[in-house]
Amino acid sequence: MKKKSITAGLITFVAALALTTCLAIFYLAGAADLRRNRATSLVESMAQSIQAEIQRRDYITRMLEIEISSTRGGITKESFQVIAEEVFNDYLDIIEISLAPEGIVSYRYPLKGGIGTRDNLFEDRMIAPYAEYSRFSGVSVIIAPVDLSESERGFILMRPIYTGEKSEENFWGFVMVKLNLSQFLTDVNLKNLADDGYEYKLFGSNIVTVIPQTIVEYSEKELLSPVQCMINTVGGDTWSLAISPFDSWMNIYEIVGALLIAIVISVLAALAMGAYMSMRSYAKELEILSYRDALTNLNNPRSYQEHMDMLSKKKLPYGLIFMDLNDFKQVNDTYGHEAGDALLNIVAKRLQNSIREKDKAFRIGGDEFVVVIHGTHDKDFYEGVISRMRQNVAKDVVLKEVTLKVSISAGYARCPEDGTKFEDVVKKADSEMYNNKRLFKARRGNAGR
Numbered sequence: 001m002k003k004k005s006i007t008a009g010l011i012t013f014v015a016a017l018a019l020t021t022c023l024a025i026f027y028l029a030g031a032a033d034l035r036r037n038r039a040t041s042l043v044e045s046m047a048q049s050i051q052a053e054i055q056r057r058d059y060i061t062r063m064l065e066i067e068i069s070s071t072r073g074g075i076t077k078e079s080f081q082v083i084a085e086e087v088f089n090d091y092l093d094i095i096e097i098s099l100a101p102e103g104i105v106s107y108r109y110p111l112k113g114g115i116g117t118r119d120n121l122f123e124d125r126m127i128a129p130y131a132e133y134s135r136f137s138g139v140s141v142i143i144a145p146v147d148l149s150e151s152e153r154g155f156i157l158m159r160p161i162y163t164g165e166k167s168e169e170n171f172w173g174f175v176m177v178k179l180n181l182s183q184f185l186t187d188v189n190l191k192n193l194a195d196d197g198y199e200y201k202l203f204g205s206n207i208v209t210v211i212p213q214t215i216v217e218y219s220e221k222e223l224l225s226p227v228q229c230m231i232n233t234v235g236g237d238t239w240s241l242a243i244s245p246f247d248s249w250m251n252i253y254e255i256v257g258a259l260l261i262a263i264v265i266s267v268l269a270a271l272a273m274g275a276y277m278s279m280r281s282y283a284k285e286l287e288i289l290s291y292r293d294a295l296t297n298l299n300n301p302r303s304y305q306e307h308m309d310m311l312s313k314k315k316l317p318y319g320l321i322f323m324d325l326n327d328f329k330q331v332n333d334t335y336g337h338e339a340g341d342a343l344l345n346i347v348a349k350r351l352q353n354s355i356r357e358k359d360k361a362f363r364i365g366g367d368e369f370v371v372v373i374h375g376t377h378d379k380d381f382y383e384g385v386i387s388r389m390r391q392n393v394a395k396d397v398v399l400k401e402v403t404l405k406v407s408i409s410a411g412y413a414r415c416p417e418d419g420t421k422f423e424d425v426v427k428k429a430d431s432e433m434y435n436n437k438r439l440f441k442a443r444r445g446n447a448g449r
Contacts, residue, residue, distance in 0.1 A: 020262035032249040039198065039243055040227045041290045047229035047241050048301050049188045050202075052365055054157075057177055058140065058234050059430070060087050060097065061159035064175040068099075073163045073172045075099070077107055084109035086438065089329065093183035095154065101173035103131060121174065127156075131174065134158055138166035139235040144204060145181060145215050153181045155215070157234060185216060187366070190241075194218050197245055201226075204239035215239065224248060293363045295341055296348035304362040304370060311372075311415075312422050319373040319382060320425055322433040323351075323389070323410035326440055328367040331404065339399050347406065350392040355385065373412075382412045409437035 064083060068075050084097045088109060099107035103121045121131040126146065134141045144155030157177045164170040185191060185202075193200045199219035205212040228242035291303040299307070311318050325331075325347065332340040344367060352361050355371055362370045373385065390408060397404040411432025413419065418428045 017262060021259070023262075028250055035245065035249050036227060039245070040229075042193075042196070042198075043227055043229045043241055043243050045290070045300065045302055046188070046190060046193070047231045048305070049365065050190070050239070050241065051231045051233070052301055053184070053188050054142070054231075054233050056365070057091065057094065057179065058157050058159075060094075060177055061140065061157055061175045063087070064097075064099065065159055065161050068161050068172060068175070069163060073101070073161075075107075080107045081109060086441070091179075091187075092329075093179045093181075093187055094177060095148070095180050096176075096178040098176045098178075099173065100176065102171075103135075103173060105176075127158075130158060134160045134174070134235075135171060136168075137235075138162070141235050142204075142233045142237055144239075145213065146178075148178070148180065153216075154179050155181055155184075159234075181216065190216075191218075193243055198243040199223055199246055200241065200243045202239060202241050204231075204233070204237065212240075219244075293348075296345050296363050298348050298352065298369070299360055299362040301362070301364045304364055304372075307360060307362075307372065308422055311374075316374070317376045317415060319377065319412055319414040320429040321371040321373065321382065321386060321389075321410055321412045322426075322429040323369050323371070323386075323408045324433065324437075325367040326407045326409055326437070335399070335402060339402070342399055343397055343404060343406070346397055347393055347408075350395070351389055354389045354392045377414075382414070386410045386412065407440070409433055409440055411436050 064075075064080070067079065067083060071079075080099060088094055088097065097109045098105050100121055105119045105121065121127045124131075127143065130141045130143050138160055140157065140159040142155060142157055145153045146156055148154045155178075157179070159175050160166075161172040161175060162170040163172050190200070190202070199217075201217040201219060201223060202215045203212045203217075204215055223242055223244040225248075226242040226244040228240050231239040231241060233239055291300060292298070293300040325343075328340065328343070331343055344363075348361070348363060348369070351369055351371065355361060355373075358374055360372045360374075362372070364370055371385070371389075373382070389410065393406050393408050395406075397406055411429050411434070413425045413428035413432065415422070415425045419425045
């Protein structure tokens with residue numbers, strides 16, 4: 001009897017061990033897949049953020065192109081200084097904006113000496129190939145990475161300017177924006193990947209340099225089975241962002257723990273429930289990372305892009321209201337980023353409370369927000385929505401012992417009234433917002449005299 005009991009016990013133990021081992025293997029494989037899915041969502045979100053921020057900075061070159069083309073190349077240094085000053089303080093990573101008529105750098109902002117390039121772009125060994133290609137192809141280029149000094153690296157956005165149709169005879173020169181790479185990556189929170197347990201590598205190639213160039217990396221070895229996402233920059237060039245966990249997708253401590261749990265039959269139910277709750281937690285985290293902004297809980301850029309793709313495919317009428325906070329940089333500089341984050345969170349709630357339930361609010365980067373209005377409405381409706389937003393946002397914000405006065409710059413555009421293509425509606429709304437910001441700065445300047 002004792003021998004049978006021992007045999008039955010051994011059989012039960014082996015059977016239970018086999019069952020729990022299978023469950024443990026299933027759990028570990030599922031956890032690894034969930035980590036890869038989470039990492040995929042994270043790298044896609046980060047890539048979209050980098051792409052959006054590059055496009056925002058490239059818009060500066062587009063603004064100067066419009067100014068130069070409209071004056072047939074007759075831009076003055078005073079006009080250039082005004083435009084450059086308007087955008088320079090909005091971006092901590094921009095270190096120089098310059099114009100190069102016929103490839104000779106003649107206009108700079110700030111006025112101090114140039115950084116990292118010769119005055120004649122066609123004589124600079126690093127810049128010349130890009131300048132030649134951009135001049136004859138008529139497309140913008142991104143040069144990355146470049147050495148700004150012995151300790152600083154950056155990248156350059158270069159756009160060719162023509163006073164008429166794109167031809168050799170109408171070539172005017174270039175507009176360039178130089179950016180500090182470290183500050184740019186800080187602005188898009190790329191360095192937070194390391195805090196989340198990931199090694200990463202950002203690299204890119206273009207028509208001029210076919211061999212991929214490493215822009216920045218946080219890894220002492222080759223990335224192990226990375227997930228990566230493509231980033232469209234300017235002129236058809238692309239970057240790629242690849243990430244991988246420090247150790248592996250399957251954590252060694254979880255392997256040991258799962259095998260130990262498999263031996264302890266009494267905790268089988270707890271292990272199953274733990275796996276179930278872990279999967280639910282990972283799924284919820286994945287959804288938040290994919291479609292929600294972590295700071296404000298508004299819809300994020302990925303959700304914005306997918307929503308606009310849906311509206312465009314169905315050819316539904318809509319309107320975009322672009323807005324950002326006035327003097328938000330001063331809040332960060334004066335009271336710190338913690339106060340700035342708290343302010344963004346409060347403003348996001350006020351914006352959400354200012355719109356209809358069927359409309360959507362998005363945070364697309366920094367202090368920039370977009371509201372999508374569904375359906376066809378006249379201009380009075382949009383003016384009413386913006387007025388309501390201004391009133392709600394303008395209420396005093398009290399952070400500890402500090403009371404902040406808040407205001408927004410906003411502009412809107414409608415589809416199909418202001419354009420049938422999404423890109424045209426975006427440009428119109430963005431332009432209206434910047435016009436509103438200029439008026440705000442002008443009124444404040446007049447009030448201070």
